[in-house]
Amino acid sequence: MTNYFLRSFIDWIFRRQSAGVTLIRLGVPLFGLVLLSLTFGLTIPTANGPIIFSWDTSSGSSAVLSWGTFIVAASIVLLGILLIIRDILRESREKVIVIEVRGLRDWQGEPLDKAVPTSITGRRDPLMIDIRQGLVDGQIIDPSVAIRRLSGLPDDIARRCNGLNRADVSFVVGGLAPVPFLFLLGVIVDDESHTLIMDWDRERKIWRPLDEVDDGKRFIISGLNAIAAGTTRVALCVSASYDVLDADVRIIEPTAPIIRMDLEDRTTTSNWSEHKQQQLAQQFLNVVMELARQGVTDIALFLAAPASISLRFGTVYDKRNLPSVTVNQYEQANPIKFPWAIRMPVAGLAQPAVEQR
Structure with a gap:
């Protein structure tokens, strides 16, 4: 049963299409953004001067955003895993x-x-x-x-x-x-x-x-x-x-x-x-x-x-x-x-x- 569950889980991740797999594929990149501590910046020129949007995952107030993103990503991946487990258990019957x-x-x-x-x-x-x-x-x-x-x-x-x-x-x-x-x-x-x-x-x-x-x-x-x-x-x-x-x-x-x-x-x-x-x-x-x-x-x-x-x-x-x-x-x-x-x-x-x- 354990081997069947493991094989099924791998099969779901790499070959099946399901809501759980979709959520995992959405959540993993968010994890990557947090863990790699990437800095993003966007400058929009206007008549009154540029509007600058930036996100530094390693500094000050952005840490709150980083942790928030981490929690959201973790929740998405966890929900995806739970959905896959549910599908595998149903399939095992x-x-x-x-x-x-x-x-x-x-x-x-x-x-x-x-x-x-x-x-x-x-x-x-x-x-x-x-x-x-x-x-x-x-x-x-x-x-x-x-x-x-x-x-x-x-x-x-x-x-x-x-x-x-x-x-x-x-x-x-x-x-x-x-x-x-x-x-x-x-x-x-x-x-x-x-x-x-x-x-x-x-x-x-x-x-x-x-x-x-x-x-x-x-x-x-x-x-x-x-x-x-x-x-x-x-x-x-x-x-x-x-x-x-x-x-x-x-x-x-x-x-x-x-x-x-x-x-x-x-x-x-x-x-x-x-x-x-x-x-x-x-x-x-x-x-x-x-x-x-x-x-x-x-x-x-x-x-x-x-x-x-x-x-x-x-x-x-x-x-x-x-x-x-x-x-x-x-x-x-x-x-x-x-x-x-x-x-x-x-x-x-x-x-x-x-x-x-």
């Missing part, structure tokens, strides 16, 4: 649970908890889940094993939140893993708490918040109004980075109606805006809700998207009121492009389940 999923075998980058912005207040509590398997980078040989590694996450989160006020707990989430596991992580974390989603910048090789400007591009939705009455299962194809091809989907879903959500002018680097992702997630949620209103009870989701969008879509998916959803995994080298999928723990399903093909 807060906890930031940093959840990182690693699903790429050869990735040894900086841990996510080291990249959390200083604006996110609270003690960092890193929670790393390693689902890497096998010899091929990013390939999951046995999805059921990876699911078991994720299955204990709700209990782990509950244990870390035990005894804390819910308002004092926030989450930072990120990962490099197959889409179904990222979506599942989002479902587990959901959007009921303060959650910051970060993503890995492959070019700069750093974790980044979604801090770019919204370019205004949104999903173009097609097929939603062509669903026949009585349809209970559909294939929802979301292309937010790469293309989801109908031909690949038809191998798995030969008869289900295909609903498409295609992001305008999509690239692998066009999704670094928090506001844009929130709007895309709302579009996704609206489509799923409309499918539910039309009587659809089962959605096969084919999602090509960055990790942060895959996570976000999972967080907004209502566990109780939306249709069951199966998220499919794309494998380019496999003749069956979507060789397995994970049925999400929603719509009454207690635990996620693997579907192998």
